[in-house]
Every structure is written in structure tokens, then in C-alpha cells.
Amino acid sequence: MKCPGKEMIFNYVAGELSSEANQILEAHFSQCAACRKILSETEQQTSLVQQKLKKFAPSIIPERPDLQAKINLKKSKLKIGANAKQESFIRFPASRRLVLAGVMGIILIFCMVRMNLRHKIDEGAIYQMMMQYEDELGTDPKTDWLEKRIIISIIDEKENTIEFIQSTKENEEISREKFKIENGKFLN
Amino acid sequence: MSFEEICKNQYEAIYRFLFKMTGQPEAALDLTQETFIKFYEYLEGNAMPENPGAWLYRVVSNLCKNQLKRQNTFHRILLGLFPSDSHITHIEEKVIQDEELAMLRSAFTKPPVRDRLLLQLFQEGLSYAKIAESLQIRKTSVGKMLSRAIEKCAKNMES
Numbered sequence: 001m002k003c004p005g006k007e008m009i010f011n012y013v014a015g016e017l018s019s020e021a022n023q024i025l026e027a028h029f030s031q032c033a034a035c036r037k038i039l040s041e042t043e044q045q046t047s048l049v050q051q052k053l054k055k056f057a058p059s060i061i062p063e064r065p066d067l068q069a070k071i072n073l074k075k076s077k078l079k080i081g082a083n084a085k086q087e088s089f090i091r092f093p094a095s096r097r098l099v100l101a102g103v104m105g106i107i108l109i110f111c112m113v114r115m116n117l118r119h120k121i122d123e124g125a126i127y128q129m130m131m132q133y134e135d136e137l138g139t140d141p142k143t144d145w146l147e148k149r150i151i152i153s154i155i156d157e158k159e160n161t162i163e164f165i166q167s168t169k170e171n172e173e174i175s176r177e178k179f180k181i182e183n184g185k186f187l188n
Numbered sequence: 189m190s191f192e193e194i195c196k197n198q199y200e201a202i203y204r205f206l207f208k209m210t211g212q213p214e215a216a217l218d219l220t221q222e223t224f225i226k227f228y229e230y231l232e233g234n235a236m237p238e239n240p241g242a243w244l245y246r247v248v249s250n251l252c253k254n255q256l257k258r259q260n261t262f263h264r265i266l267l268g269l270f271p272s273d274s275h276i277t278h279i280e281e282k283v284i285q286d287e288e289l290a291m292l293r294s295a296f297t298k299p300p301v302r303d304r305l306l307l308q309l310f311q312e313g314l315s316y317a318k319i320a321e322s323l324q325i326r327k328t329s330v331g332k333m334l335s336r337a338i339e340k341c342a343k344n345m346e347s
Contacts, residue, residue, distance in 0.1 A: 010335035016316050042335070045342035052292050052345055053311045056208040062217055064199045067224050068192075074225060 001028045003035050006042070013042050125184040126162075132185065133164050133177075162186050191231055194240050195224055201312065202248055208308055209252045210259070211293055219251045245314065245322035249305050256301050295344040303337040310334055 004012075004025060011017050012025050029036050160181050166174040179186035202223055206216035226247050227240075237243040296304060302323065309319045319334075320327040 007332045007335050010338070011331045014310070014316070014331070014334070016331065042338075045338050048345065049307060049338050049341050050311055053208065053296070053307060055289055055292060056211070056296070057204055058207040058213065058216070061200050061203055062213070064195070065217075065221060067195055067221065067228070070221060071225055071228050 003032060004028065006038060009035065009038050009042050010046075013039070013046055128184065129162060129181070129186050130164075137166070189236070189240065191228060194227070194244075198241060198244055199224075202244060205245075205248060205308060205312060206252065208311075209304065210255055212259075215255055215259075219248070219255060222251060223247050239318065239321065242314075242318045242321040245309060245312075245318070246324065249309075249322050252305060253301050256304075292345060296341065298344050299337060299340055303333070303340070306330075306334050306337050307341060 001024065008017075008025070012022065017025070029039055161178055162181050163176065163178045165176045168174060181187075199220065203216055203220045206219045206223075207213060210216050210219070223244060227244060230237075230243075296307075299307075305323060306319065309322055314322065316327050316330040319325075319330050325333070
């Protein structure tokens, strides 16, 4: 008989061969020293590993928990989870979510446009326009401010106009002029 | 055989197996419960498997693979954070006070998870057919894989 491989010898040690195969192998082992050596090594290694692995066994085995209670708890949690998901889906289906997202998007764009408009006429520009207006009026800031003052008001952002109201310090109106604003400057 | 009877018969064996694989009593207990919960869920929609033991070991093997992957990842992160060995106690070693056992376990963590599962299933006394079913491999491959795993493991343990 041809020498069996390591795998076959291991299968013999593991007791996985038929009784017929066992007999054939045993007959071979009695005649073949090399195979007997492999058999001995395999038996030693298998025994060593099995003995060592036995040491990993726990010293205490905890009491069997109430599995049925745990299963019921898990099932109830799953049920609650599924119901909540279903309810939220009914209340807030995908179509509604899409509409809401659209509306929010429009509001956002509107706000951004409005903010952009507001920032078109910033404080710096207003100050510049005030200086421009004072220059045109020919007021002397050193003396005139004691007797009169200029009130500036932006009348309408939609129309993009600015109105200058010149008044005395007793709030008596001297003049009122309205201008169109373009590129941060008012036009005469 | 009913679910309750199988739980009663297999609980200790499954826990022992998981403890040997993970080295952590809490993880072993959690995974044991998870295994039986999965079994219960399976029975809700299916008939009792022909071999409930092998079915359970298949679930256990898969749970083990995931758990050991998580443990290894955690261990690697710890090693990355604290490269000096003096700061680290291996997760599995925390529960093992015996030094020799710690060394043995260290040797046992070297082979791939599949080899470790093979060795433990063989140690549990499962036949090749049941091992093949549990690990979803061919029955004809079990002998070859097992003999190699034992040879490597024995060398690791001796050195």
C-alpha cells in the first residue's frame, strides 16, 4: 500500500474513517516506520492542543438567563420601533418632505435676496452720500451744525431712493429732497 | 424537541464555547443570548432545523468572527495609542489571571479566526459533518484544514 498522507493519518486519529479504512491503515502502520512516526507526532500534537484548549474553559458558568423574557422585550422594542417608524411615515410621507424642502428652499432664497438688497446700501455708502449732499449744500460743518442738522432716511429699498431732510435744531424743516440711488451714490 | 428544551440542553455548551473563543465572560454571555434569540426568530418563520446543534454552532461561529474582529480592532487602536506594552493589558488577558493560561491564549490568538473556530469545534467533539455545516465549508476540506491548524497551533504552544 502506498503511504497515506498526513491528512489521512489525521482523519484516522480524529476517528473519522470507516472501520474498513482503519483496518487497512493499521495494517500499513505495522509495516511502515515512517508512517508510524507521523502517526505518533499527529497523536501527540492533537492531544497537546486538546489538553491546552480544555484549560480555556470557564471555571463558572453563569445561570441561564430568562431567554423568553429577553425575547419578549426585544420583540416589544421592535414593535414600538416599527410602529413609530410607520406613524412618522404616515404623518410625514416622502411627498410632503419634498414639498417642505422646496418651500424652505424658496424661503431661504427669498431671505438671501432680501439680505443682498439690504446690503446694497450699507452704512458706508450712506455716510458717503451724506457727505456728498453736504458738499452740494455748501454747509460748513464747523459752524452750521450748531444751527441745523441733516436727517437722512432711506425711504424705500424697492424704489432704491434716499431722502435728505434738512432741519434746524428745533426740528423745523428747512428742506426735503429725494434722490435715486445708483451704485452707492445718489443722482441729482 | 422544543425551543425551551434545546436552550436547556445547549446553553452550557454554547456559553463554554464562546468563553473559550472570546476569553471574556460578559461577551460570551451576551453572544450566547444573542444566539438563542436568533434561533427563536428563525423558528418563528421556519421549521425546526434537522440538526439544531449544528445550526446553533453556525450562528455562534459567525457571531464569534464579528466579535473577534471587533476585539482585534480595539486592541490595535489601543496599541496605536499606547505603544508601550506596560500601559496595556490585553482585553482577553484581563480576565485571565493565570500567567500560563495567558501565554496559551496568546498563542491561540495567533492563528486565523477560522482555524481557531475549527479547533474549538473539534475540541467540542463535533464530527466533520457538523463542523462543515457550522463553518459552511466542504466536509472533505475539514480534515486537511484541521490537521494543518493543529500542527501550527501545537508549534505555537510549544514555542
